[in-house]
Amino acid sequence: MAVQIRKLDSSAPDFKKTLDALLAFEAETDDAIESSVAKILAEVKKRGDAAVLEYTNRFDRIPNGGAASMAAFDVGQAELDEALAALPEAQRAALQVAAERIRVFHERQKQELNGFTFTEADGTVLGQRVTPLDRVGIYVPGGKATYPSSVLMNAIPAKVAGVQEIVMVVPTPDGLKNQMVLAAAAIAGVDRVITIGGAQAVGALAYGTETIPAVDKIVGPGNAYVAAAKRRVFGTVGIDMIAGPSEILVLCDGTTDPDWVAMDLFSQAEHDELAQSILLCPDADYIAQVEASIHKLLPGMTRRETIITSLGDRGALVKVRDMEEACEIANTIAAEHLEISAEEPLKWADQIRHAGAMFLGRFSSESLGDYCCGPNHVLPTSRTARFSSPLGVYDFQKRSSIIQVSEAGAQTLGKIAAELAYGEGLQAHARSAELRIKS
Amino acid sequence: MAVQIRKLDSSAPDFKKTLDALLAFEAETDDAIESSVAKILAEVKKRGDAAVLEYTNRFDRIPNGGAASMAAFDVGQAELDEALAALPEAQRAALQVAAERIRVFHERQKQELNGFTFTEADGTVLGQRVTPLDRVGIYVPGGKATYPSSVLMNAIPAKVAGVQEIVMVVPTPDGLKNQMVLAAAAIAGVDRVITIGGAQAVGALAYGTETIPAVDKIVGPGNAYVAAAKRRVFGTVGIDMIAGPSEILVLCDGTTDPDWVAMDLFSQAEHDELAQSILLCPDADYIAQVEASIHKLLPGMTRRETIITSLGDRGALVKVRDMEEACEIANTIAAEHLEISAEEPLKWADQIRHAGAMFLGRFSSESLGDYCCGPNHVLPTSRTARFSSPLGVYDFQKRSSIIQVSEAGAQTLGKIAAELAYGEGLQAHARSAELRIKS
Known part of the structure; x- marks a missing residue:
């Protein structure tokens, strides 16, 4: 019972296509x-x-x-x-x-x-209130x-x-x-x-x-x-978001104990057969060490059948040119969990635009964040970190705009609003503004 | 060509049921x-x-x-x-x-x-980054x-x-x-x-x-x-949200020029035949004045056919017991646009929990906000202000959690994570945390 995990090289001509295919996940509608x-x-x-x-x-x-x-x-x-x-x-x-x-x-x-609220020179108050859901x-x-x-x-x-x-x-x-x-x-x-x-x-x-x-x-x-x-x-x-399968992306500069990285990949793979675990590393020798760790540690895992399937179907060990390229690829993947297991994690973190949660430095295993670091473990999956956020307090609050126009404000704003309303063919909008203007 | 706008009284035994029916809107799936x-x-x-x-x-x-x-x-x-x-x-x-x-x-x-980021006593750094969408x-x-x-x-x-x-x-x-x-x-x-x-x-x-x-x-x-x-x-x-028909709810204490309120109701009603304009007021005489203004002003409106249909089908003039009750009803309606046209608008605004935008005081007509006050005119409709917000900068940003666990932090957090991971039957999660603990 061995795991076959694909090994990719970012310099291969078909790498982008292969990566896209690997990332593709579409929840089927039944x-x-x-x-x-x-x-x-x-x-x-x-x-x-x-x-x-x-x-x-x-x-x-x-x-x-x-x-x-x-x-x-x-x-x-x-x-x-x-x-x-x-x-x-x-x-x-x-x-x-x-x-x-x-x-x-x-x-x-x-x-x-x-x-917030702020008051303009003519006494008009604008702002935003934040209130919880009931x-x-x-x-x-x-x-x-x-x-x-x-x-x-x-x-x-x-x-x-x-x-x-x-x-x-x-x-x-x-x-x-x-x-x-x-x-x-x-x-x-x-x-x-x-x-x-x-x-x-x-x-x-x-x-x-x-x-x-x-x-x-x-x-x-x-x-x-x-x-x-x-x-x-x-x-x-x-x-909240409808979550897809869970994912981990590990960026490693080759200085972390390969057993740690292998186990981090397992920790995602054990979730379910569709989970995705990917390693990006510029060091081919190190990738071989992680692969050796995978084979060494696998027999001891209680959920090894799930791990074998998910690593085999959706996992990858990717040799990249350098850590800069690893960051670029990470921005494309926009992973739910991104581990930056490196000597200078902040240096690379500053190049990341899209990730649900970033785990910086080799002591920050994803599993710590899953349970007890404090940040939420409900995170955007399937590349949705490009446009969405971890579950948070803000998901249980909403905002209301506050608009309190002074009499003076109604004179100047009213003319602008009326001009635009007539331009859009909305006469009642225009008249509503104009009624507040003193003749 | 006259408009028939329904008049309701909140003390009527079937008021809640009537209001629910009036508010009900379900976008049909074709x-x-x-x-x-x-x-x-x-x-x-x-x-x-x-x-x-x-x-x-x-x-x-x-x-x-x-x-x-x-x-x-x-x-x-x-x-x-x-x-x-x-x-x-x-x-x-x-x-x-x-x-x-x-x-x-x-x-x-x-x-x-x-x-934000904050650093714990053991050197662990936690935080949240905010980044724009690409x-x-x-x-x-x-x-x-x-x-x-x-x-x-x-x-x-x-x-x-x-x-x-x-x-x-x-x-x-x-x-x-x-x-x-x-x-x-x-x-x-x-x-x-x-x-x-x-x-x-x-x-x-x-x-x-x-x-x-x-x-x-x-x-x-x-x-x-x-x-x-x-x-x-x-x-x-x-x-963004899939918007329903636009709505205005006016809470009025009976001190605003009734022509102004009538025109504000029109300004929503002219949008389309499904738009909704509702007035809540404790003063029956004032409601009669607004109704008279509606009949007086209607013939001059260029979009009067749309206004007649939307006011007739979905509009209402509601006599309430007092402004407190008006606020309660406003919280049920959770209107897209809420005008508080009253002597002490802030007093009543403080009792409002749910509204897309609040227009406070009689000079704050919705039309000013639609065009040029500054706050967004893309607002939650169909009672969704109970859980969602105006379109804003935050809709074009997302957050990423930052977790940088120190070596010392990994010792204490690792034990907690492992305990919980074993409890959930996720052994690789537990082992991933335990590998970082010094023996």
């Missing part, structure tokens, strides 16, 4: 999923709790013939607290430290956005890919932003609750936990039901049904 | 448009310029048998400058003053977001609803953000160019203007062609085909 989700959402919108209850009992195989009412899916605060208290001490402490660090970082983020829904997947760290990363920024009510939904296939997820909800200060999932949970959060309040935004990862449902309710509520 | 757009995008992706040329010649009825090559659609800088020079002096001056005010406001917005596409509609003010409102924030290249597309049905739009592009500093439109222009911007570079984000309003195309390319590129 017609069956789309029509199923459309139906589920319509039913939830129309029948509320009754539909959510039916779907949940069926899809999540709730035991004992299913729940009799929605009340069965509410997890009380006491149960959350118990889950936290029952965790092994080391795990509880780790979650708590991680949560605190995430909170501190996001508090800093909040300080950036305070809004109520947010957080989707947490159930089953095998259940990550308590995601609960912290989604809920804490909302809390810091000042969101008044956070409603978390998490499905419990076969009625089984993940205690670490409940504990994380307790730590993050989630206001309400409901054990429902799938498109029906997304619909309940978007439209509201008799027992579930409609939220203003839904965030958090989910399977294809959840992603399709989020796309469909977008507009009724806000949503 | 299957014919969807499949047509899917085909156009696929062709543009596959055949590039050839497809764009064919579609443009056909859909825009380009004269003389159509353009022979894409080069015919490029508008050079000289032509933009000429359009500006040829404008009537008052119009040119108005556009220039408006542009300068928009620039000043958005410069202030830019100052809010500088990024290249942005601006869609400007052609034909009857062509607004030069929109060129300014979309292009200037991108320019202020530091976007290197702004590519504007604007269709020219029958080959006719709108000179005021070209002049606005010259003022805003648009880098390239291409006279193409529709789904084919959105596809060209998203995927790139032989002559058109792929952009990172597409903003700007368009018809149903453009909206459908933007939804479909979202993910490959960023997009």
